[in-house]
Amino acid sequence: MSEVLITRARVIDLRFPTSRESIGSDAVNKDPDYSAAYCVLETNAGFEGHGLTFTLGRGTDLVVGALEFLSTLAVGRTLSSITENFGAFARLLTDENQFRWLGPEKGVIQLAAAALLNALWDLYGRVEKKPVWQLLGDMEPEQILSAIDFRYIDDALPRDWARELLEESRRGYAERLDLLDRDGFPAYTTSAGWFGFSDEKIQRLCREGLADGWTHFKLKVGGNPADDLRRGRLMREAIGPDNFLMVDANQKWGVEEAIARTRELAELKPWWMEEPTSPDDILGHARIRRESGVRIATGEHCHNRIMFKQLFQAGAIDVCQIDSCRVASVNENLAIILMAAKFGVPVCPHAGGVGLCEYVQHLSAFDFLRVGQTMKDRVIEYVGHLHEHFLYPVRIRQGRYLLPHDHGYSIEIFQESLDRFAFPDGQFWKEDREQK
Numbered sequence: 175m176s177e178v179l180i181t182r183a184r185v186i187d188l189r190f191p192t193s194r195e196s197i198g199s200d201a202v203n204k205d206p207d208y209s210a211a212y213c214v215l216e217t218n219a220g221f222e223g224h225g226l227t228f229t230l231g232r233g234t235d236l237v238v239g240a241l242e243f244l245s246t247l248a249v250g251r252t253l254s255s256i257t258e259n260f261g262a263f264a265r266l267l268t269d270e271n272q273f274r275w276l277g278p279e280k281g282v283i284q285l286a287a288a289a290l291l292n293a294l295w296d297l298y299g300r301v302e303k304k305p306v307w308q309l310l311g312d313m314e315p316e317q318i319l320s321a322i323d324f325r326y327i328d329d330a331l332p333r334d335w336a337r338e339l340l341e342e343s344r345r346g347y348a349e350r351l352d353l354l355d356r357d358g359f360p361a362y363t364t365s366a367g368w369f370g371f372s373d374e375k376i377q378r379l380c381r382e383g384l385a386d387g388w389t390h391f392k393l394k395v396g397g398n399p400a401d402d403l404r405r406g407r408l409m410r411e412a413i414g415p416d417n418f419l420m421v422d423a424n425q426k427w428g429v430e431e432a433i434a435r436t437r438e439l440a441e442l443k444p445w446w447m448e449e450p451t452s453p454d455d456i457l458g459h460a461r462i463r464r465e466s467g468v469r470i471a472t473g474e475h476c477h478n479r480i481m482f483k484q485l486f487q488a489g490a491i492d493v494c495q496i497d498s499c500r501v502a503s504v505n506e507n508l509a510i511i512l513m514a515a516k517f518g519v520p521v522c523p524h525a526g527g528v529g530l531c532e533y534v535q536h537l538s539a540f541d542f543l544r545v546g547q548t549m550k551d552r553v554i555e556y557v558g559h560l561h562e563h564f565l566y567p568v569r570i571r572q573g574r575y576l577l578p579h580d581h582g583y584s585i586e587i588f589q590e591s592l593d594r595f596a597f598p599d600g601q602f603w604k605e606d607r608e609q610k
C-alpha cells in the first residue's frame with residue numbers, strides 16, 4: 175500500500191441531552207449530558223480515521239481545546255511512520271513539553287490523547303482492512319509490545335514475560351475465534367438501574383431485560399442507605415437469586431463509610447461493588463475489599479497504567495474496568511490488559527457513554543484471543559443509548575456482544591448526527607436555545 179499521509183484533522187464538540195431523562199445518572203453525576211470530543215483524520219488516500227473521547231457536558235470545551243492542539247502532531251505524518259513505533263508516538267503526545275505539566279497522563283490532556291490515538295487505530299484498521307480486534311489479534315508479539323510505553327510499569331510487567339504470553343497464546347487462537355464468532359462475548363446491562371429511575375421503572379426494565387436474555391444487571395447506589403437497600407431488594411427480587419447483580423457507587427463515599435455501606439449491601443449478594451471511593455485511593459480500595467468481603471471493581475476513572483499497576487500490586491481490586499477513553503487508547507489498554515493477566519485479575523470493561531460499547535468490544539475480543547484466553551468472570555458493560563448515531567453500532571444477542579467485522583474501530587458517527595448535535599451550533603442545540 176502506498177503511503178497514507180494524514181493531511182488534516184477536524185475536531186467536533188458533540189453533546190447529547192441525555193440528562194433530561196436521567197439516562198446515565200449516578201450518585202455523583204446527577205444530570206450528565208453524554209458528550210464527546212470527536213476527531214476526524216483526513217488522508218491523501220481516501221481513508222478517514224474517526225476517534226472520540228467520552229466526556230460530560232461543559233467539560234467538553236476543555237477536551238476539545240486539548241484535542242485541537244494534540245491533533246496537529248499527527249497532521250503531516252504518514253500512518254506507517256506512526257504505527258511502526260506506535261509506543262513512541264503515544265509517548266510524544268504524553269511528553270509534549272508545553273502540555274505535559276497538565277498531566278502527566280491524566281485528566282483533560284489524557285482524554286484528548288485517547289481521542290487522537292483512537293482515531294489513529296481506526297485509520298490503521300481501515301487501511302489494513304481489519305476490525306481493530308483482528309488487527310491486534312494478527313500482530314506479532316513484538317509489534318504489540320512496540321505499541322506500549324513500558325516506562326513506569328516494567329517493574330511489574332517485564333517485557334519478556336509479556337512477549338512469552340503473546341507467543342504462547344497463538345495456540346488455540348483459531349478455536350477461540352470460532353467460539354467468539356459463534357457465541358459472542360458475555361455482557362451486563364446498566365440500562366435498568368440508573369440513579370434517577372423510579373422503583374417502577376427499574377422493575378419494568380429488569381423484566382424487559384430478562385425477556386431479552388440478560389443475566390447480569392447493574393444498579394446505581396450511593397443514595398441514602400434505606401433507598402439503596404430498597405432499590406437493591408427490588409432489583410434482586412425482579413431478577414431472581416440466580417442472576418447477577420452488581421452495584422456502583424460512583425466514588426460517593428470515604429473509606430470508612432464505603433466499608434459500612436458495602437457490608438450493608440452485601441445482603442443483595444452483589445457480584446461486585448464498583449467505585450466505592452475515590453478512584454485515586456489505592457490503599458482505600460484494598461481496605462474496603464479486605465473488610466467488606468465483597469468483590470471490588472474500579473477503573474473507569476483510573477487515569478493511567480501506573481495507577482492500575484498499583485491497584486494490582488496492592489491487591490486492591492477483583493475486577494479491572496478498563497476504559498477506552500480515560501487512558502491513552504488501545505496502546506495503554508494493551509499494557510493494562512497484560513498487567514491484569516499477570517496479576518490474575520479479570521478485565522470487565524467500562525462502557526456505555528458515547529461509543530464506549532463500540533470501542534471496548536474490540537479490547538475484550540483481543541484479551542480473549544491473545545491474553546486472558548478465557549471468558550470466565552468476564553463481562554462487558556452495555557448501555558442501550560445513542561447507538562443509533564453510529565454507522566457500525568454494537569450488535570447484542572441474548573445478553574452477549576456479537577463480534578464486529580467492519581474495518582476499523584466501529585466508532586464513526588453519521589454526518590447527520592454530527593451536524594445535529596454539534597455544540598453550540600448544531601440544529602438540536604440551536605432549536606433548544608430558541609425554545610428557552
Ligand SMILES: C[C@H](O)[C@@H](O)[C@@H](O)[C@H](O)C(=O)O
Pocket residue numbers: 197198199200203206364422424474524525526527555
Ligand atoms: C456518568 C456515567 O453515566 C456513569 O454513571 C457511568 O459511566 C457508570 O459509572 C458506569 O459504570 O456505567
Ligand SMILES: [Mg+2]
Pocket residue numbers: 422424448449474
Ligand atoms: Mg461505573
